[in-house]
Amino acid sequence: MADYFTDFALVALFVIGLTAVMGVLANGIGSGLFGGKTKDKYFLQSAKTQKGWNAVKRK
Template structure:
């Protein structure tokens, strides 16, 4: 019975991990191929927002 739960847990982790990985890859490929002019929209907006900010000084 313990081996059943072990197999179930490993299979669940595999399926969840595979699904997450496929989603990230599909998003990256899709935005790269079909992004057009808006490919870097979030990066550019973040750069505009942070323009003129002082850098964080770490000790």
């Protein structure tokens, strides 16, 4: 019975992980191919917001 639950847990983790990875990949490919002029919208807005900020100096 323990083997059944182990197999069930492994398959469940695999299915959930595969679903999550496929969602991220599909979103990235979709925005890259079909994003048009707005594919860099959030990156450009973030760059505008951060314009003039001081760089963080690391040791």
